[in-house]
Amino acid sequence: MAGMKHIKTERVKDVKVKITWKEIVKQRELIILSIPFVAYVLLFSYAPLIGWVMAFQKYKPKDGFFGSKFIGLDKFKFLFIDNPDFIRVIRNTLAMGVINLVLGFVFAIAFALILNEVVHKGPKKFVQTVSYLPHFLSMIIVCGILKNALSIDHGIINEILVNVHILKEPINFFTYKSLFWWIVGFGGTVWKETGWNSIIYLAAITAINPDLYEAAGIDGAGRLRKMWNITLPSIKPTIFILLLINVGGVLNSGFEIQYLLTNGLVQSVSQTIDIYVLKFGISQNDFSLGTAAGIFKSLVSVILIFLANSAAKSAGEERLF
Amino acid sequence: MKKKAISILVCIVMVSSLFVGCGKNNSTDNKDADPTKGAASTATDATAAPKKIKEFTAFFDRQGIELNNDNEIKQIIAEKIGAECKETWLTGQTAEEAVGMLIASGEYPDFINWTPQLQDAGAVVAIDEYLDKYPNIKNFWSESQWNTLKQEDGHIYSIPQFGNINEKLMDTTQGGEAFWVQTRVLKWANYPKVESLDQLFTLLEDYYKANPTMSDGSAVIPFEVLCYDWYYFCLENPPQFLDGYPNNGRCIVDPLTFKVSDYNVTDTAQRYFKKLNEEYKKGIIDPEFMTMNHDQFLEKISSGRVLCMVEQKWDFQTAEDAIKTQKLEGCTYVPLGITIDPGMKSMYYAANEPAVLSGGLAITTSCKDIEGALQFINDLLSPEIITLRSWGVEGVDYLVGDDGLFYREQAMRDNAVSSEYKASHLSSYSYFPNFSGMNPDGKNAMTPETQPSEFFEGLTPEVQECLTAYDAKTYVDLLDYNVIDGYEQPWYPMWSFVGEMTTETPGGLAWTKMEETKKQYLPQVVIADSFDSSWSDYLAAYNKVKPEDFFAEIQEAVYDRIELVQGKRPTE
């Protein structure tokens, strides 16, 4: 098993280079190359942030950013103080975000690892092609299928469960608040996105040096051990980067699937921030509310990103910045 | 040197691409083509040279079918009146979002559906000064009706498109809400008189006991309630009808005292939901009703399994078509005007031309040819064009009998429901002003659907039998016939006011929260083990969101409308 230990992938060694004029001149090529990109990002991503001023105004499209009445933190007050519902909505969004995150990762990585084990190219290509197809189905179609599969009225899941005697009679899955988040997770993320999410990992796996496997084989490693000790650690950087990116996006756990699957009974657990904003903001021509919620989400995301990034840094792993 | 060249090239591409204006693929066909050019040429040439056809644009914040550019009837109309309009519809956004973006951009199509936000933004053009020049438009509504459209500055900015009854209503189908029941249920019980809620459910229970399954073995669903998303009106608004009131949409208005009351918390409401609760426990109501979505609802209706439901006809029309194609006997629906107790007058069907109007078609400040636009609307209201819009081309879409009545052959009827045909041939300019009721020729109905003879052709034998048994000739005859006088009840329908409320007012905010609360609690009330405790939970949550604010605002609006039409404000 000695060969295993060599799988420490070369990690970002923190190269501390002092910023001096000499160094700048030396790296001028890199600097010149990066200038257009920085300018681009400043223009297209940061300039629109002027719009954040809408959150502090009673924004009316005709008055624009500078003519609308200033109302300070009223919108934020509306969200957080006047309406206890919003806290519950944040909880829903966060819960579904975390569940989707974990499920998404576990299944995508597991699928990539398992698929990688298949030797014959034919079946492998076939399975991979099939796996990413659900990604292209619109959420409307996916929810339609989900609803039918879970229906109490001859839905296939109920039929199976009753036949193998796990259930005595069909149950209406959508009436249970406790199940809703998991239906969203498994239906929306695992079923729909596993194949698509695994593409990155499969690409990363191709970069692994074949000699490592040979060496391990000579040491007597079985396939399972090879997967666990070589393949998995080798894609760790990819995993970490994606994890970091997704942690920041945890409050964006969605809109469409929750909107399509909800009903009165599970409303209290299904409403996400985006749905709430739609109901109380956009549909009422209140763009300020939407912006205020957006600022909140951005704030949380940025905090999470910094925390996660420092954690990754201290663990010596690949990180965002 | 090579690398320097490449990096410079990259920089140039990046920077220059930022400044590419309309240079690249922005060729041709701006539909906002300058109409004044067209106006000049049409004025001068009365000779052989082809008329330049004015092109207008319109955007409607609704769903609609986009017509092909070479749509036949659109071109025929264009030839006749010298103008056409490209209509675009809502896609992938909410109406508020779409309109908000238009306002933010400051650029509008020529025509748009009026909203308070557009008015506020100064995006629409006052048209009252022009009205005298366009008689078709001016006479479309009465003086007092035009009066109700005046904004704060005294000008009129919009032309309401719908609700204008020409001569009389030719309604054969109940377009609005009712308790719809399958004909086979009525037939089985020998066409009894079913008036009250209890009578209806007893009938359903009896029929269900005798016929629990369809011919293919699938279970019958005696009563269905759709409450998915914005369709939840099926669940929540029967109490106003059950008490014999018409559809004011969100409240009850007493015609004598003008006082507004809340149909959600009346005794009738409690009785109604308690009844639903009992029926649910007996298995009469679909156990899935509270979680199904709209597609699942249509599936169930299309299968012919549902005996009865509260619904509006347009929502399940396609499902009924599916039933007809499957030739399921006795499974099409007729409306019943159910009230909470027998012997009450029901107002499910109310013929009415509203006295107080709001909204409608508006011309925007982006329109370069306001008079041309008004001329366009005016011409669309001429009798010949109206027939083209609503019936189609004679000989192709309909035929004229010796008695002057229009009729259609089966092939024509099939075409009328094909979306390809609609896009390529039919052009109704549906969101431009149009009449309902009779066609200007005085003989025929406005639309094929309301033409009595056409209507009869479309009836299945079972429905004919059913109607005859009740001494009715049309669906509407099965319900109590009511006329709501616009002057006597100028507030009607209140839903046109509620539709314009936003969360800016405490009433509007309360309304949004009330909706959320109702959606959440009403299904629970129906399926609860203990109705009473669930009902009080519902009331507690309902009262917490301050419905009194909402009703106070509505009350004010009712008084406003009365004052507007009758000239004086009722005193408390």
Add this chain to the structure above:
Amino acid sequence: MENTKLKYIKRHKKFNLKSSLYSLMIGLLLTVFVIITIYPILNTLAVSFNEALDSLRGGIYLWPRKWTLNNYSTVLHKQSIMTGLYISVLRTVIGTVLQLSVTALIAFVLSRKKFIFAKPINLLFVLTMYVNGGLIPTFLLNKTLGFTNNFWVYIIPGLLSVFNMLVIRTYMNGLPDSLEESAQIDGAGYLTIFAKIYVPLCKPVFATVALFTAVGQWNSWFDTMLYNRMAENLTTLQYELMKLLSSVSQLSGDANVSGLTNSSSSAQVTTTSVLAAATILTCLPIVALYPFLQRYFVSGLTIGGVKE
């Protein structure tokens, strides 16, 4: 000698059994997965070939009940579909090539470990994934830049995807530092190192990013609606389909208004089948494209398995 030979055989025998069981497990898991995943596709396919009115009834699983090509004809006969197709292909090709080049270049720059400004620029880029001015400010910005009624609105505003940049950067980080060092010793500048050394080595990740970008370009319609709605010759396939579908399904509405207007205009057309047909048509090109890219993902495949 005998002993080692025996030992060798024994070890291989054990290998074979364990290995076969392992393969069996893998095969089983994947088969279940394939069944669960392919079902919605086959179902959608079946619905798309089923008569629209009949689809309303539900109950269609793997095979159409009433076969028809009407749904496809409704979609394909929609006016502007051809223009839409042309523009969609154009934007996918141009967009993918440009976006990939741009993103790869900056990823390369930021993966240079000695780059003094790497950290602040990385931070600047990463933050953009989480802060957003909102729809209206972005719309106004693009409008001011002249991107309405303009093909380039499909390409320029989305030119740099930070996500894709991070993916490529991570991959490049995994390549040995020695590559850069030895090239620099030979006197190569950064652009040369990028073009001659890194680009050939990054084929798998480039294929991945190309796929993501292409799919993104192919599927987008919102930008068409916002900026090019009135420009008919700039419409995209997805937008045309979206318009078709929006005309038939109502995501929000007012019952009373619907009652008033629907009683005078013709009834609605059923969606499910048309939606299904539209979906199948749009994913066909991607499914066709994928095999070309797949060889980059599959090349390392002999590694994972047992090399017999």
